[in-house]
Amino acid sequence: MGNIGAQRFLPEETSLPALREAARHCEGCDLYRAATQTVFGEGVPDARFMLVGEEPGDQEDRAGTPFVGPAGRLLDKALEEAGVEREAVYVTNAVKHFKYEPRGKRRIHRTPTVGEINACRPWLEAEMSLVDPEVTVVLGATAARALLGPDFRVTRHRGEPVPRREGAFYVATIHPSAILRSPDRDEAYSGFLTDLRVAAGLL
Numbered sequence: 584m585g586n587i588g589a590q591r592f593l594p595e596e597t598s599l600p601a602l603r604e605a606a607r608h609c610e611g612c613d614l615y616r617a618a619t620q621t622v623f624g625e626g627v628p629d630a631r632f633m634l635v636g637e638e639p640g641d642q643e644d645r646a647g648t649p650f651v652g653p654a655g656r657l658l659d660k661a662l663e664e665a666g667v668e669r670e671a672v673y674v675t676n677a678v679k680h681f682k683y684e685p686r687g688k689r690r691i692h693r694t695p696t697v698g699e700i701n702a703c704r705p706w707l708e709a710e711m712s713l714v715d716p717e718v719t720v721v722l723g724a725t726a727a728r729a730l731l732g733p734d735f736r737v738t739r740h741r742g743e744p745v746p747r748r749e750g751a752f753y754v755a756t757i758h759p760s761a762i763l764r765s766p767d768r769d770e771a772y773s774g775f776l777t778d779l780r781v782a783a784g785l786l
């Protein structure tokens with residue numbers, strides 16, 4: 584019970600297919616219990632451009648694929664407008680299981696805790712080191728917490744390249760779900776696009 588962490592579930596062989604298979608059986612925190620399945624990252628194994636979200640949503644949980652719901656459709660549109668080929672990227676989440684609260688027939692998204700983010704981080708770190716992208720777009724506060732630490736403020740430092748290693752950067756921005764919830768969607772979307780263009784310009 585609790586957050587024992589994903590580390591002990593990592594496979595000896597470090598390849599994306601081996602990680603994906605092992606992650607199906609992860610019990611590193613309690614989130615696997617209520618979720619349908621692990622939603623592992625997807626995309627080009629040696630992508631130069633990677634995007635990291637928060638956690639799968641309702642539709643991702645059913646499909647087993649990241650960013651296939653409303654936020655994903657918005658992301659696809661923005662990537663296209665920013666000139667980034669969706670087929671050339673790797674997309675994943677900080678937390679690999681959907682956290683929700685049942686409300687009638689609906690499942691309402693809940694934000695993962697720091698304990699859950701930390702428990703799941705070994706999967707993300709393994710993906711980061713295998714894909715080793717030149718640009719990593721950090722989508723929202725949860726992904727920022729996982730990759731940039733608890734003191735990083737997306738609102739203050741969005742759109743600013745942060746060095747990851749020699750020749751590789753993070754660029755943080757808002758989460759596409761925040762655009763969908765925003766009172767001024769057009770403005771939120773155009774800010775998001777500006778940040779994505781900064782990221783795309785680093786390639």
Ligand code: URA
Pocket residue numbers: 636637638639640643648649650651652654655676760
């Ligand atoms: N939001 C995320 O952060 N990730 C997904 O995969 C879907 C919605």
Ligand code: SF4
Pocket residue numbers: 588589606609610611612613614615621678679680699702703704706
């Ligand atoms: Fe494992 Fe992450 Fe799922 Fe928790 S959320 S059970 S750490 S894969």
